[in-house]
Structure formats: structure tokens, C-alpha cells
Amino acid sequence: MIAEILLTRYNYVVVALLLPIGAYMMIENRNLVKKVIGMNIFQTGIFLFFITSAYREGADPPIVGSGGEAATYVSPLPHVLILTAIVVGVSLTAVALALIVRIYTEYGTLDERNLREVRADE
């Protein structure tokens, strides 16, 4: 049963692994930059989930006049959606990194625990 899932639905298994890895990094990592990387991994898992949901075995790309004769086409919609979501993800990363730069110039540390100590002293 499990072996069958691993063999036939491995793309979903990868998604199911990426999400907790990202979430764990965001919770457990003390370094703020690594937290942001965790956030990116978390989001990438979701992107892959959308893209993989559009895939059909043996389907043609959804391009008119590409000569595809198969009865099924890959759904283009999730790809377009994920393009938007990726843009959102990039903007989020940019804002997060900008904030981290400000935190570093202000407190001189990127370590969460040090940061807490510095702020407690204020």
C-alpha cells in the first residue's frame, strides 16, 4: 500500500515532505535568513502541488497548432496561477530580506535568541 503510493504518487509525497520541512525550518531555525529560506521551501511545496495537479499522463501541452493529437491536454490554468503565486513569493522574500537588513543594522544580530536578549536590555 505504502510502496504503491510512493511509486505512483511520488510527486505528492515530495510535496508532503517539503511543507513540513519548510514549516520546521521557520519554527526551529534561530537565524532569521534561514527562517525566510524555510518560508520559501514551504511555498515551493505548494507551487509543486499546483503544478503536479495539472499533469496528466501522456497529455499534450495546451498549445493550439502544436500538432498534438492526444485526446487530453495538460491544464494550463494551474501553471498560470502558480506564476502569480511565485511573483507574490518573490515579493514576500524581498520584503522579508529588507526587514532583516533593517533588523541587522539596528541590533547587529540575526540570531533570534541574541535578538531577544538585546531587546530585553533596551
Place this chain on the structure above:
Amino acid sequence: MSDLLALLVAVPILGALLTLVAGYTFERLGWGVALVTSLVHTAMAGTVAAQVYAGGEPLAYAVGGFRPPFGIELVVDGLNAAVVVLVAAVALGVLAYARRAGPHSPAFYTGYLLLVAGLSGMSVTGDMFNLYVFLEITGLAAYALVATGDDGRSAVGALKYLLVGTVGASLFLVGIGYAFVATGTLNMADLAEKLAGVGYGSTLVRASFAFVVTGLAVKTALYPLHTWQPEAYASAPDSVSALISALVSTVSAYALARVVYSVYTVDFLASVAYAREFVLVLAGVSIVAGSVLAVMQSELKRMLAYSSVSQFGLVVAAFAVANEAAVTGGLVHLVGHAVMKGGLFLAVGAVAARTGVRYVEQFDGLADRVPLLSAALATLSLSMVGVPPAVGFVGKWYIALGAIQAGSWPIAVVILLSTLLTLAYFLRLVERMYFRSAATTEPSADSPTGTGAAAVADGGNSGDVTDDERPVLGRGDDADFGRPSVGMVAVVVVAAVLAVGLGPLVSTFEPLLEPTLDLLLQP
């Protein structure tokens, strides 16, 4: 006329660009451009709402001319017309306040208008993925705005907000993905039909509901998912905390209602009993825990933030109860809470600008020093507690009524309990303001009093005021931190008047809402 729906989103975005360009060339133009944009936006929102309530029919607009099931649709019905007007009106009020108080950089006004655009978009959209995109635009603008504070504290608060908010929005996106896999559509009306076709027993549909609700619960800041909120509200500049507290969670809570009613429908709630229980328990815990945490706070803005956790629990509980009285109450409380909580944050900001106090202990005898602001603060506080005829009372009354009608006695009991707790934390404030005389001792350095005064003295609130307007900073009791501008006080007073005045108006608003509710809540 339905073009107005698209303009509701487009105008603030254009305004944001204009502010950025104009602001860097002509330093002082930013506020003016933002004001004009906001005025136009308010007028449009008013027109749209008037049309919807007069006609009793929802307005719809197909973006780019693509027909609804394929293209993005914008829809305004009775439920979100109120939210659209609320967004525009609160934004205008806060803008008037921000002229003196707020950060003055062009970047602030740009972020501010982008936030308004995102919130308007969330309110009017009829497409799930579009809702996610506007959720993130709102989020991005909000993170940037929180970080406009002068100190590192606001950057830390903003980063925390960003990390938690992103996880929330991402969970929402996963939920959309599940619904999309199950049905192959993203339009809300279309989804409602196709989800019913797939069957509410389907694991995919149930999982998508769980993800969507959890994601929006993070954005609304329900109890165990609220951790970003106190930090973000407390560390942001006063105008920003007022705007965000009044609108961001409010519109997220509205989005939750919209998704539950328009996509999953009340049938889903009825057929999957534990989905409703899940939301009710989440909301109930939030109501009590938020109030208890608020009682424990000494910093006023933090206390108000935890109070929001409790109030949004109330709103979400109302939406989960899902009968006519409860949903009316939920919507009224949504609007009322925005006016009251926004007003409270503005009042606290104005008081701090005048006297420098930010902690509950420092409010002793405040009524003698700033009578008008104290009166407004007390009015807003009592309205929040739910003293009739204020809007806070009317909202809670309808919610409790709906809960009793639906037989959800625990919710009715929790509402009563939370009202007592709300009384506890607001009454100590009112008591200190009116029934104690001001302390005569110099604030000592190690007490919260000392840090509070210092935080303000080093520019907590007034740091962005240009040099010629910079208030005189002083020490001790008679310290005069400068006078909040007439605009600031006026906005606070208007909020207080609205908090009381909107209450009696609800009975005239209720019949206007009825056609929409009949449509949304029909079994």
C-alpha cells in the same frame, strides 16, 4: 455602472503610483494625492453601496471581458457593500489623522494606498485565487506599513507578522488547490455548485475547507494563531496600528464569511457537523483567551490588540452559527469593531502625542489633563464593552440572539463571560482616568512608566514631524509633548460619535441586508 467595481481596486493602485512619483519630486505632495485618491475612492464605494442597497440585487463585473466561470469576477452584494464602504471611510479618517501624526514619507502613503487597494480587492472579488492574490497584496502592504516605525522594534514586529501571515496565506492557497483539484474551477459561484456536485462527504472537499478556514483564521488572528498581532500592532506607528487593526483582520473575517457562505454554503456546515463545531470551538476559545490575555497587559496598544483577538472570535462565532440574526450581528460587529478599535488606537495615539503616556498605570487622572480625548476614549471603551445604545452592544446582542435561536448556548454564555472580561480591562482604564488623581512623583527609570516616556521621548510617535512642528519634549508631570492637531482630535471624536450613533441605525440597516442574507443562508 458596474465598472465602478473595477475602479474601486484600480484607483487606489494608480493613486499609490502617483503618490510615489509625486512624493519624491515634491516632498509635501504625498498627503494631498493620497487624500484626493481616498476621497474619490470613498465616493465610489458610497455609490456602489447605495446602488446595491437600493436595488437589492448584487452588482457583478467581468474583469477583462472574460465571462465569469473562466475569467475573474467582481461581485458586490449586501454583505460586502458594507465592508467596501467601511474600508473607504476608515482609510479616509486615518488619513486625516496621519497628516500630523503619521509617518510622512512618500513610501508610507504608497503603502497606505496599496493596502486600501488590497482590502478593496479582497472585499469585491468573486474568485478564490484572486482572493488569495489580494490577501497577499494586503499582507505585503501591511508588513511594509508596520515597518514604517522609527525603531528596530517595528522591523522585528513586521518580520514576525510576515512569517506568520505568509504561512496563513499559504495554507489558504493549499485549500484553494484542493478545491480546484476537486472541481476544476475557481469562481466562487461556480465552485459552490461543483463542490455540491462532488459531495460534501469527499475528503478533498473537507480538507480544503479545513485549510481555507485555518489560513483565514491566521489572518483574522483567532486565538492560537494570533501571535503576530500584538507585536505588530504595538510596534507600528499609531496611524498604522489604527488602520491595520480596523481593517486587515476585519476584511479577513469578511473573507471567511464569504468563503463559508458563497463557496462551501450553509449546506456544507449543516451536513458536516464537525466543520461547524471546529469553527465554533476555535471562535469560542478565541473569545475567552483574547479577553484574559488583554486583562493581563499593561501596555495599552498591546491590550487593544488582544482585545481584537477576542472580538474577532465573536464575529467568527456569529458567522459559524449562520442564522439571520447572528450573521447580521456579525456584520454589525465587524463594522462597529472597526470604528471602535480604530478610534481607540487613534485616541491612544493622540493621548500619547499630548502627554506621552502609553501604559495603563500612567492613565491616572488623565481626564483633568486632556478632557476631550479622555471623554472620547471612555466613550469608545464603554462602547467596546457593549453599553447600549452603542454599536458594540447592538452587534453583541444580535450575535447572542442568533446563538440562542440556533441552540448554541455555550456561545451565548461565552459572549456574556467575555463581556465581563472586556468590562474588566476597559473599566480599569476609565477608572484611572476619571477617579484617580495624577501621580505626583517623577517617573522612575526602571518602571514601565519610565520606559514608556522614554520610548516616546526618543521619537516613538512624533519623530517624523518636520523640524518646525516638532513638539517640545519635556520631563515629569507637566511635560507637554505638544498638542495633537485639530484633525487628530476631530477624527477621534468622530469615531466616538459614530460608535454611539451607529447603534440605533442598525435597525434601519437590517431590512437592507435581508435580501442578501436570504440568498446566502437559504438551505
